[in-house]
Amino acid sequence: MGDRRRSANGRHIGKQEGAPNSASPRQQRMKSQSAEPRPIRSICVYCGSSPGRNPAYLAAAAALGRFLAERGIGVVYGGAAIGLMGMVADAARAAGGEVIGVIPRALVDLEVAHTGLADLRIVTSMHERKALMAELSDGFIALPGGIGTLEELFEVWSWARLGLHSKPCGLLNVDGYFDSLRTLTDQMVTEGFLEPEYREMLVIEQQPNVLLDRLASYVPPGRWNGAELLATDDGSVGSST
Ligand code: AMP
DSSP states (O other), rough: OEEEEOOOOOOOOEEOOEEEEESHHHHHHHHHHOSSOOOEEEEEEEEEESOOOHHHHHHHHHHHHHHHHHHOEEEEEOOBSHHHHHHHHHHHTTOOEEEEEEEGGGGGGTTBBOOSSSEEEESSSHHHHHHHHHHHOOEEEESOHHHHHHHHHHHHHHHHHSSSOOEEEEEEOOTTTTTTHHHHHHHHHHSSSHHHHHHHTTTEEHHHHHHHHHTTTOOOOGTTTOOOEEEEEOOOOEEOO
């Protein structure tokens, strides 16, 4: 039998080798998948640990947190009380939403870990943080932020491109903050470093409700549909083949 492994927090995270027919676990899983969007129960939000200069960024963080809570969608984020990160969490909590923070011990003081969260998970490394945040979420949204935000976004988008998961990735383009990133991805396509279908895996919108509607109806390119995130108990992430 293809018993499913469980991660440290008890969620199923993949299938073991040794299923009774010759197809690999990934091939079996992909064959049995229909092109249905996955239900979105929680979203991982990546955003700046700073508030940024334009007040529109804080306003968008508050609007997204509130909006997710009103839709009954839990927020998973980096666990800080500061910057846009703190604003997303506070707005979601104020609207009655569920919020999970995930922060490495080394950053508890530096990023001012949020003391008001019912669920704050303190982990040992950045890799563990990212793997747990991804595992707990059904999709990803990036708000304006700095290099940490972009690193996190590019990791999940590139994992999606490699078929390591089938979860939607979105960008909330507040006041044109990500216009230059969109231009760069266009250039990746025209210069032959990124296929158009993989660029389209990153959903870019200006309004949270439009973005969320698109993520809720997202179906990855056929060959990746049904891929599962394979996070292991040590926090590493790998493919199922
Ligand atoms: P920033 O956008 O630079 O303000 O960072 C936003 C969040 O990303 C903060 O919680 C950072 O701790 C986190 N971060 C920064 N670098 C990394 C990294 N390499 N991997 C994971 N998270 C990171």
